[in-house]
Amino acid sequence: MLRTRLIPVLLLQNGMLVRSESFSVHQVVGNPIHEAKRFNEWNVDELIYLDISREGSYDLRRDDHKVKNLSEPMQILEAVSKTCFMPLTWGGRIRTVDEMRLCFRNGADKVAINTGAIRNPRLIADGAAAFGAQAIVVCIDVRRTERGFEVFVDGGRQGTGRDAASWAREAVSLGAGELLLQSIDRDGRATGYDLELIRAVSRSSSVPVIALGGVGRYENYAEAITAGADAVAAANIFHFRELSDRNGKRAMAKAGIIVRQS
Numbered sequence: 001m002l003r004t005r006l007i008p009v010l011l012l013q014n015g016m017l018v019r020s021e022s023f024s025v026h027q028v029v030g031n032p033i034h035e036a037k038r039f040n041e042w043n044v045d046e047l048i049y050l051d052i053s054r055e056g057s058y059d060l061r062r063d064d065h066k067v068k069n070l071s072e073p074m075q076i077l078e079a080v081s082k083t084c085f086m087p088l089t090w091g092g093r094i095r096t097v098d099e100m101r102l103c104f105r106n107g108a109d110k111v112a113i114n115t116g117a118i119r120n121p122r123l124i125a126d127g128a129a130a131f132g133a134q135a136i137v138v139c140i141d142v143r144r145t146e147r148g149f150e151v152f153v154d155g156g157r158q159g160t161g162r163d164a165a166s167w168a169r170e171a172v173s174l175g176a177g178e179l180l181l182q183s184i185d186r187d188g189r190a191t192g193y194d195l196e197l198i199r200a201v202s203r204s205s206s207v208p209v210i211a212l213g214g215v216g217r218y219e220n221y222a223e224a225i226t227a228g229a230d231a232v233a234a235a236n237i238f239h240f241r242e243l244s245d246r247n248g249k250r251a252m253a254k255a256g257i258i259v260r261q262s
Contacts (some may be wrong), residue, residue, distance in 0.1 A: 051092025081107020
């Protein structure tokens with residue numbers, strides 16, 4: 001029987017890991033290489049790195065020379081992949097199949113595409129044809145607006161007028177192997193997942209839906225699964241709570257959800 005995955009999401013901005021709130025407030029919380037090593041010792045199932053930087057190159061802003069100065073995102077991906085012994089997804093500013101290929105060459109197992117997929121839906125199909133649907137994750141960032149559950153792009157700054165469930169169906173029909181569904185309204189608020197959003201999109205999808213955005217209690221994971229998510233992801237809770245991996249899985253197991261234990 002398939003086990004429900006628990007997935008940390010690590011946000012990368014200008015070479016450093018950050019916590020996020022509402023896609024607009026970001027606080028540096030760590031080093032991307034060190035965190036990958038730490039998660040290898042934890043009981044998590046996958047890692048997702050999302051590069052939310054606006055610049056094309058950056059560095060780790062370290063002056064002690066104990067960490068190699070990495071000025072390109074792909075250098076960080078390569079370094080992370082060498083210390084990550086679990087499936088690794090990389091996303092952020094991927095616009096072409098060649099950019100996907102570069103991610104895979106530098107150690108990613110999957111790529112997450114968002115704005116590029118909305119602006120060029122053919123990117124999903126071309127990526128799936130080149131690398132297999134299992135390697136293509138379409139990230140859907142959603143706000144509640146007068147339109148309903150509206151898809152946003154450009155780091156949550158630009159509305160598209162697209163309905164989340166409708167876009168999910170289209171993305172799957174084009175070849176998406178998974179959907180990473182994030183509520184911008186819940187991001188960093190620790191008030192729990194947007195369960196109504198999860199229900200709406202999961203009913204429209206024939207591929208796994210990964211819920212993201214809003215975890216404040218370990219019990220939130222089971223709530224998302226009950227609402228229809230196939231896997232649960234979180235960001236801030238992994239940075240600020242001790243034993244957040246095993247305590248999260250214990251809460252899920254207590255709720256009757258089958259998870260992989262260490």
